Amino acid sequence: MVLEPQAQSIPRMIAVELQQGTVSLAARPVPSRAEGHALIRMRHAGICSTDLQLQRGYYNFSGTPGHEFVGEVVACGDEKWLGRLVAGEINLACNDCDWCRRGLRRHCPNRTVLGIVKHPGAFAEFLTLPECNLHALPDGVPAEMCIFIEPLAAACEILDQVAIPAGATVGVLGDGKLGLLVAQVLRLSGLQVHLFGRHVDKMRLLEPLGIGVERANGALPRMAYDYVVDATGSASGLEAAIAMTRPRGTLILKSTVHGAVTIDTAAVIVHEITLVGSRCGRFEAALQFLLAGRLILAPLIHDRFPLRQAPAAFARAAEKGVLKVLLENE
Amino acid sequence: MVLEPQAQSIPRMIAVELQQGTVSLAARPVPSRAEGHALIRMRHAGICSTDLQLQRGYYNFSGTPGHEFVGEVVACGDEKWLGRLVAGEINLACNDCDWCRRGLRRHCPNRTVLGIVKHPGAFAEFLTLPECNLHALPDGVPAEMCIFIEPLAAACEILDQVAIPAGATVGVLGDGKLGLLVAQVLRLSGLQVHLFGRHVDKMRLLEPLGIGVERANGALPRMAYDYVVDATGSASGLEAAIAMTRPRGTLILKSTVHGAVTIDTAAVIVHEITLVGSRCGRFEAALQFLLAGRLILAPLIHDRFPLRQAPAAFARAAEKGVLKVLLENE
Numbered sequence: 001m002v003l004e005p006q007a008q009s010i011p012r013m014i015a016v017e018l019q020q021g022t023v024s025l026a027a028r029p030v031p032s033r034a035e036g037h038a039l040i041r042m043r044h045a046g047i048c049s050t051d052l053q054l055q056r057g058y059y060n061f062s063g064t065p066g067h068e069f070v071g072e073v074v075a076c077g078d079e080k081w082l083g084r085l086v087a088g089e090i091n092l093a094c095n096d097c098d099w100c101r102r103g104l105r106r107h108c109p110n111r112t113v114l115g116i117v118k119h120p121g122a123f124a125e126f127l128t129l130p131e132c133n134l135h136a137l138p139d140g141v142p143a144e145m146c147i148f149i150e151p152l153a154a155a156c157e158i159l160d161q162v163a164i165p166a167g168a169t170v171g172v173l174g175d176g177k178l179g180l181l182v183a184q185v186l187r188l189s190g191l192q193v194h195l196f197g198r199h200v201d202k203m204r205l206l207e208p209l210g211i212g213v214e215r216a217n218g219a220l221p222r223m224a225y226d227y228v229v230d231a232t233g234s235a236s237g238l239e240a241a242i243a244m245t246r247p248r249g250t251l252i253l254k255s256t257v258h259g260a261v262t263i264d265t266a267a268v269i270v271h272e273i274t275l276v277g278s279r280c281g282r283f284e285a286a287l288q289f290l291l292a293g294r295l296i297l298a299p300l301i302h303d304r305f306p307l308r309q310a311p312a313a314f315a316r317a318a319e320k321g322v323l324k325v326l327l328e329n330e
Numbered sequence: 331m332v333l334e335p336q337a338q339s340i341p342r343m344i345a346v347e348l349q350q351g352t353v354s355l356a357a358r359p360v361p362s363r364a365e366g367h368a369l370i371r372m373r374h375a376g377i378c379s380t381d382l383q384l385q386r387g388y389y390n391f392s393g394t395p396g397h398e399f400v401g402e403v404v405a406c407g408d409e410k411w412l413g414r415l416v417a418g419e420i421n422l423a424c425n426d427c428d429w430c431r432r433g434l435r436r437h438c439p440n441r442t443v444l445g446i447v448k449h450p451g452a453f454a455e456f457l458t459l460p461e462c463n464l465h466a467l468p469d470g471v472p473a474e475m476c477i478f479i480e481p482l483a484a485a486c487e488i489l490d491q492v493a494i495p496a497g498a499t500v501g502v503l504g505d506g507k508l509g510l511l512v513a514q515v516l517r518l519s520g521l522q523v524h525l526f527g528r529h530v531d532k533m534r535l536l537e538p539l540g541i542g543v544e545r546a547n548g549a550l551p552r553m554a555y556d557y558v559v560d561a562t563g564s565a566s567g568l569e570a571a572i573a574m575t576r577p578r579g580t581l582i583l584k585s586t587v588h589g590a591v592t593i594d595t596a597a598v599i600v601h602e603i604t605l606v607g608s609r610c611g612r613f614e615a616a617l618q619f620l621l622a623g624r625l626i627l628a629p630l631i632h633d634r635f636p637l638r639q640a641p642a643a644f645a646r647a648a649e650k651g652v653l654k655v656l657l658e659n660e
Binding site: 099104107109157161223238247248253255259260261262263264265266268269270271272273274275276277278279 | 429434437439487491553568577578583585589590591592593594595596597598599600601602603604605606607608609
């Protein structure tokens with residue numbers, strides 16, 4: 001049910017379009033707001049590795065991507081949201097199935113996903129989301145930093161899925177955007193973290209938190225950690241992560257999705273390794289980390305582009321070694 | 331330290347030899363018994379899928395295979411074992427490392443493995459094992475049936491690794507020897523079991539236990555079970571098992587090892603599936619199942635050969651649809 005009837009001249013907006021690998025800009029109608037949904041004016045959005053994968057054809061995606069954002073609510077049903085700056089959970093659940101009733105809305109089989117599955121994303125001047133997906137930004141945290149809430153929630157998901165004993169040492173493989181957030185979330189949760197990656201300069205940003213930095217060129221330690229996180233997003237990274245895991249250990253697959261990958265099941269079976277697929281997480285947990293104020297986030301933002309320069313922003317984000325690139329709509 | 335000094339004419343025995351895919355018989359010295367080890371006269375031994383894989387070159391194996399056996403202790407240090415019928419745990423641990431001290435002798439990094447890694451196996455007239463690896467056969471259970479203790483322990487390992495809620499339904503994929511044992515152990519532990527395989531005649535053997543039998547030709551159910559066991563030993567089986575697992579579900583890799591396999595990590599990550607590699611288990615748990623007397627084992631023995639006909643026995647065991655083949659030394 002559409003609450004705002006369209007005027008005769010439908011208001012239009014700028015939206016990013018992904019089509020067969022090409023990033024372009026399009027004039028699109030401002031989306032109509034279904035019942036229970038809010039219309040949000042995007043302020044900042046982050047380009048995620050998943051967006052780059054969508055560009056490469058993952059999910060046969062075409063449309064407007066973008067799922068890391070903060071924005072201002074400009075129309076809504078529950079007026080408490082009006083004018084507020086919000087972040088939003090990306091899974092739009094049906095709220096009516098067994099999964100939703102069990103509180104696992106992120107796994108609702110009927111879900112759409114902002115900017116990924118059948119719901120236009122945040123790389124546009126406006127987007128819609130159900131009001132129940134919204135979270136007000138925490139006081140005292142710069143709005144721009146709140147684009148990290150979604151990937152931080154994904155990092156926090158590890159702690160919801162795996163009971164890692166306090167003080168244990170975790171090997172984190174991958175110094176991309178997600179790896180750097182995972183390392184921080186685990187370290188600030190009282191774990192020892194050894195971060196393995198190819199870019200010592202990026203990893204050193206995290207040394208003030210007491211994160212051990214290990215250059216991952218050549219031989220990685222074998223059977224060295226009871227807990228390993230693969231945040232490489234690469235097939236060879238997953239293979240290396242399996243080899244790093246001790247017998248009876250747990251390897252968390254915290255990657256942007258990489259599809260069909262060949263793994264050595266012999267090692268997994270003989271060493272009785274547990275592999276845990278890990279995706280989106282609770283925003284509440286991420287907000288707690290942001291509020292605590294100890295995360296090192298600002299240096300992870302490598303560039304900013306106005307929304308209208310989205311093609312250049314995508315190209316920049318795809319450069320080797322580049323971390324978060326923002327799209328701005330201020 | 332060798333306790334029985336070799337006589338000038340060293341006693342010899344018949345042993346099976348695997349060499350580059352060929353099964354042959356050889357005359358070998360009766361093995362000398364190291365301190366703390368027992369010398370065991372093999373009575374019955376079972377050919378396992380792993381043995382067939384060793385024949386195909388897995389582990390670059392050459393030597394005497396065999397790890398499922400029962401036999402009589404003919405020489406030992408602790409005389410309580412002398413003359414007893416025993417089964418034996420297959421991992422020979424160092425008893426001196428962190429793993430051993432933590433009670434995880436099956437994962438001792440210094441271990442050898444009976445008939446698999448650097449310790450001559452049970453397909454011979456005699457074998458040796460540490461006395462601490464031995465288990466006396468339970469009273470009232472035919473000795474022949476006790477060759478199932480080792481694979482039953484591997485089936486029981488699932489329950490030690492994964493806390494499956496009472497009454498839950500488990501999908502078991504694979505109707506080979508291990509799949510049929512896994513299905514029984516889970517069913518007799520109070521779980522509902524749906525067994526998927528290609529041989530309805532074999533699966534129907536288990537119907538008296540209330541195990542649901544599903545023919546696995548064509549479409550398998552997708553995202554249907556919170557708990558799935560892959561006992562197919564095949565790459566395509568593992569792929570199907572992943573597809574059968576519900577979001578947030580657990581898939582136990584209970585296979586003879588199949589090495590490098592391509593899996594869809596996208597499904598594992600997006601559905602946050604947990605994969606659990608599972609290998610050897612505790613003999614104590616297996617003995618409890620044997621003692622309880624409810625397992626359907628006799629129909630799983632499809633053939634018996636004298637040790638001297640081992641080449642024919644291996645050929646028989648490799649035939650499609652053939653379950654357990656025994657080697658006898660009576």
